[in-house]
Amino acid sequence: xxxxxxxxxxxxxxxxxxxxxxxxxxxxxxxxxxxxxxxxxxxxxxxxxxxxxxxxxxxxxxxxxxxxxxxxxxxxxxxxxxxxxxxxxxxxxxxxxxxxxxxxxxxxxxxxxxxxxxxxxxxxxxxxxxxxxxxxxxxxxxxxxxxxxxxxxxxxxxxxxxxxxxxxxxxxxxxxxxxxxxxxxxxxxxxxxxxxxxxxxxxxxxxxxxxxxxxxxxxxxxxxxxxxxxxxxxxxxxxxxxxxxxxxxxxxxxxxxxxxxxxxxxxxxxxxxxxxxxxxxxx
Numbered sequence: 001x002x003x004x005x006x007x008x009x010x011x012x013x014x015x016x017x018x019x020x021x022x023x024x025x026x027x028x029x030x031x032x033x034x035x036x037x038x039x040x041x042x043x044x045x046x047x048x049x050x051x052x053x054x055x056x057x058x059x060x061x062x063x064x065x066x067x068x069x070x071x072x073x074x075x076x077x078x079x080x081x082x083x084x085x086x087x088x089x090x091x092x093x094x095x096x097x098x099x100x101x102x103x104x105x106x107x108x109x110x111x112x113x114x115x116x117x118x119x120x121x122x123x124x125x126x127x128x129x130x131x132x133x134x135x136x137x138x139x140x141x142x143x144x145x146x147x148x149x150x151x152x153x154x155x156x157x158x159x160x161x162x163x164x165x166x167x168x169x170x171x172x173x174x175x176x177x178x179x180x181x182x183x184x185x186x187x188x189x190x191x192x193x194x195x196x197x198x199x200x201x202x203x204x205x206x207x208x209x210x211x212x213x214x215x216x217x218x219x220x221x222x223x224x225x226x227x228x229x230x231x232x233x234x235x236x237x238x239x240x241x242x243x244x245x246x247x248x249x250x251x252x253x254x255x256x257x258x259x260x261x262x263x264x265x266x267x268x269x270x271x272x273x274x275x276x277x278x279x280x281x282x283x
Contacts, residue, residue, distance in 0.1 A: 001080060002054070002088040008099075008139055011092050015053075015140055023050040027142035029133060032056045033073040033187035034082040037177040041146040042086035044174050049144055054083050055136055056093040061100070062128030073187055092140070099135065107131045110157045110164070113251050117153045117244060117264055118275065129154055130161050137167055145169050150176040150184045152264055152277045156251055176276070178204065184276045196269035199237035203267050206231035206243070207278035210263050215283040221245035221254045224263060224280065232267060241266040241273070245280065257282050 005011045018025060026045030030038055038054075045052045056079055063069040076093070083091050107127050113119075114126035137145065147155045159171045177185045182204040183197075192200060206228035213227050228243050243265045245254050254261055257280050264277040 002083045002091045004080065004091045004093055006094055006098065008094065011090075011094075011139060014090060018051045019141065024144070025049060025051045025053060025140065025142040027136065027140050027145045028052070028054045028088075029136050029145070029147075030054060030056055030079075031058045031072065032079050033075050034079045035177075035185050035187060037148055037150065037185040039082060039086050040177050041148060041174050042083065042088055044172065045144065045146050046087040048172075051090075052086075052088045053090045053092060053140055053142065054086075054088045055140070056091060057099060057132070057136075058096075059099075059128060059132040060096050061104070061131060062125050064122050064125060073190070099132070104131065108134045108161060108165075110160050113153070113157045113160055116246065116251055116253065117242065118266060119153065121241065121266070126154070126157055130157055133158055134161065134165070134167075137162075137169060142169055144172055146172045146174055148176060149173050150186070150276065152262060153251060156249065182208075184274070186274065188272050188274060191272045192269055196237045196272065199235035200267075200269055200274060202232050202235045202238060203265055203274060203276050204278070207263050207265060207276060210245075211278045211280055214257055214261075214280040217283050219256050219258065219282060221257055221261075224257065228263060228265065232265065237269055239268045241268055248279075 026049030028041045028045055042054055058072050060069055108130040109127045110130055119126050155173050162169055162171055181201040183201045209231050210224040210228040213224055224245055225243050232238055232240055245261055245263050248262045261280040262277050263280055266275045
């Protein structure tokens, strides 16, 4: 089993030993409820670095509603086993009081990139994400940090934070892991009813429809968006929150797709909120 550490001081000492031994360190930040998507991140870190750290921390500052925080699945024993299978060396699993012993007065906000997409509907969420990731970077001091492309806005924000604050860390984006029918893996998928689960693959199918149109020469962002919406909205179980075509670095909405861009979606299936995205490569 990976060594499990609960306190920042003990974790700092353990990481100091690894750095003194000259090991390259790979960090995989998670909130637990691990699935094959997380395993892909940990396995990539295992293949590319000499010492793999996974963090398991359900970060309260990125939840907009207390009930969502309370409902977030806690599956520590299963998560520990998943870390072992992926070859993780250390699991850092602090309590909230360890990470936030008092109300933080210092936060990290990546202006602009957090305003659209999910940020427009979840005020303060990405400030919580950026702040906790910055803390984990400072505590761990990794060489590489691994994030899934499914949370594309989060990935873009972390990359910009690292560049702006000169963190000596390479942020590695890992391709989204999917079910055979295309649904992006998420801890939320287990909350879907059978009917919602059957409908959910339409999200990625819609995004793929837009990607195919872009590849065949369609440049209009509104046309690409309409194609995705038509496929998703054909499923009565799904309610679209947004489908947007954006620049892959600035996340600003586009009118024309003249270079590689991203189409991103957030869709509700009952009370379950699902997100996904796909690359748009003009043909």
